[in-house]
Amino acid sequence: xxxxxxxxxxxxxxxxxxxxxxxxxxxxxxxxGKIVGIGGKLDPGESAHDAAVREVREEVGVRIEASDLHLAxxxxxxxxxxxxxxxxxxxxxxxxxxxxxxxxxxxxxxxYALDAVPYARMWDxxxxxxxxxxxxxxxxxxxxxxxxxxxxVLTAE
Numbered sequence: 001x002x003x004x005x006x007x008x009x010x011x012x013x014x015x016x017x018x019x020x021x022x023x024x025x026x027x028x029x030x031x032x033g034k035i036v037g038i039g040g041k042l043d044p045g046e047s048a049h050d051a052a053v054r055e056v057r058e059e060v061g062v063r064i065e066a067s068d069l070h071l072a073x074x075x076x077x078x079x080x081x082x083x084x085x086x087x088x089x090x091x092x093x094x095x096x097x098x099x100x101x102x103x104x105x106x107x108x109x110x111x112y113a114l115d116a117v118p119y120a121r122m123w124d125x126x127x128x129x130x131x132x133x134x135x136x137x138x139x140x141x142x143x144x145x146x147x148x149x150x151x152x153v154l155t156a157e
Contacts, residue, residue: 003076003088007052008039009069010093010134011062011101012114019114021134023122024060024107030085035121038107039089048090056094060109061102068096073139075129081147091139124152 011022026036038059042051049066056064069092079085101109112118114134119127129139144154 003086005042005048005051005090006040006087007042007048007055007090007092008037009052009056009064010037010072010091010130011056011064011097012093012095012134013111015111015113017113019134020111021114021117022060022101022109023112023117024109026106027108028106031123034123035118036107036123037091038109048092052090052092052094056097059104059107061099061104063098064094064096069094072133072137073141075125075139076142077125078142078144079149080144082149085145085149091133093133124150125155128152128155129157 013020022038023035024038026032026034038056039052040055042048049069052069053064053066056062072091072093075089075091077087077089103109125143129141133139140157142156143152145151146153
């Protein structure tokens with residue numbers, strides 16, 4: 001069975017005190033109340049690159065070009081007790097865009113220093129792979145979440 005496809009984009013910039021990543025306080029839907037990367041579901045027939053461009057524009061008002069997206073890998077998320085949440089995420093890093101992030105109904109964006117990413121407020125898997133991606137690495141992993149829908153109980157990389 002193929003998983004529903006989503007994408008996530010991590011915008012990275014040099015800030016006053018070093019490198020920073022744009023994350024968002026999720027205001028609605030899956031992950032509400034968590035700090036998340038910017039992204040969402042692929043529309044039927046849409047590529048992950050095109051979805052990333054659209055989602056970043058819709059969620060934080062920033063314009064990116066598909067050619068500026070760096071493919072950092074893919075992650076399969078499995079929720080055996082809530083199969084509708086299971087998905088495959090294509091992960092991108094982007095260092096070039098136009099505009100300043102703005103708050104929308106879905107996301108309140110905020111820049112975080114790379115050494116101060118609030119992993120405790122993110123999905124349980126993020127601390128296992130995001131630090132490497134933010135340092136220029138890649139990810140190819142599978143995470144299975146437990147019955148609490150919050151804790152990773154099985155990891156495969």
